[in-house]
Amino acid sequence: MTADEFIAVRQYTEAEKYAIFDRELMPHIQSMYNFAFRLTQDEDDANDLVQDTYLKAFRFINSFEKGTNAKAWLFRILKNSFINDYRRKSKEPSKVDYQEVETYYDSEEMAGTAQTTDLRAETVQELLGDEVTNALNALPVDFRTVLILCDVEGFTYEEMAKILDIPIGTVRSRLHRARMLLKEKLKGYASSMGYDTTEQEEEETA
Amino acid sequence: MTPESSPSAEAEKVVKKEHCEHHADCMKLIQMVLDGEATPDEIEHVRQNLGKCLPCENGYNVNKAIKEALQFRVEKRDVPQSLVDCIKSKITDLK
Numbered sequence: 001m002t003a004d005e006f007i008a009v010r011q012y013t014e015a016e017k018y019a020i021f022d023r024e025l026m027p028h029i030q031s032m033y034n035f036a037f038r039l040t041q042d043e044d045d046a047n048d049l050v051q052d053t054y055l056k057a058f059r060f061i062n063s064f065e066k067g068t069n070a071k072a073w074l075f076r077i078l079k080n081s082f083i084n085d086y087r088r089k090s091k092e093p094s095k096v097d098y099q100e101v102e103t104y105y106d107s108e109e110m111a112g113t114a115q116t117t118d119l120r121a122e123t124v125q126e127l128l129g130d131e132v133t134n135a136l137n138a139l140p141v142d143f144r145t146v147l148i149l150c151d152v153e154g155f156t157y158e159e160m161a162k163i164l165d166i167p168i169g170t171v172r173s174r175l176h177r178a179r180m181l182l183k184e185k186l187k188g189y190a191s192s193m194g195y196d197t198t199e200q201e202e203e204e205t206a
Numbered sequence: 207m208t209p210e211s212s213p214s215a216e217a218e219k220v221v222k223k224e225h226c227e228h229h230a231d232c233m234k235l236i237q238m239v240l241d242g243e244a245t246p247d248e249i250e251h252v253r254q255n256l257g258k259c260l261p262c263e264n265g266y267n268v269n270k271a272i273k274e275a276l277q278f279r280v281e282k283r284d285v286p287q288s289l290v291d292c293i294k295s296k297i298t299d300l301k
Binding site (some may be wrong): 014020023026029030032033034037050051054055058098115119120121124125127128129130132133136148150151152154156157164169175176179183 | 233234237241242243249250255264267268269270272273275276277279280281282283285286289290292293294296297300301
């Protein structure tokens with residue numbers, strides 16, 4: 001977390017600080033815990049990450065404008081704490097791996113094959129929640145993060161750009177690539193579970 | 207089928223394209239529509255295109271199904287009460 005992210009915009013009294021903490025920050029703890037668990041994929045790390053985030057939020061509560069988007073503010077602190085304190089020690093693929101994946105999925109060949117290897121919507125609907133969760137968890141963390149923020153938590157592109165400190169255009173392209181990757185994972189699950197994955201395969205096996 | 211609906215019935219007879227030459231761009235627009243980030247003009251453009259292009263129609267349906275799966279079927283864990291209590295107590299200790 002860089003210093004400029006915690007510039008004080010208010011000087012709350014002690015009573016106001018506790019009131020804001022209870023009324024505006026604590027109600028998001030369920031979402032925060034799930035975000036932390038999906039990032040770290042470890043219960044103890046998720047507990048520590050959420051606790052660190054809330055303590056940090058309280059310490060810097062003067063940089064939060066009362067009545068504004070508390071959830072996005074908290075998610076941003078949590079994401080930065082994760083990158084600075086947890087990601088280094090985790091077994092996530094390195095940045096190099098991530099960039100290779102991103103480059104591959106940005107290629108024209110990938111875009112071209114997408115229309116012939118598509119899953120069927122019905123197949124996706126038949127997948128169990130566990131299979132969808134496993135597919136999501138199997139993605140590199142940067143791709144997993146945008147899908148969690150957008151689809152699971154319902155943040156807008158603008159909110160995601162602020163949480164992740166990236167331009168909106170990057171939010172869009174990262175989401176696009178994340179969904180292509182997820183589609184491949186889901187297709188793998190569907191094939192291994194014996195679901196039909198494409199119209200073409202259905203015809204071939206008939 | 208009412209007589210008033212005949213124009214749309216005719217539209218359904220249009221043979222849909224089996225290959226989309228700008229599928230990657232179409233999918234980017236479709237994504238924005240599904241995410242609620244497209245302008246009214248973009249939504250209308252996608253709506254019209256879906257009626258004419260099979261790969262785009264399939265892409266729309268699959269992406270919509272995936273988005274709904276993430277929204278409603280991904281496992282959600284209950285935050286441990288011990289964590290909530292611990293945070294509250296640490297904050298109270300600062301008083």
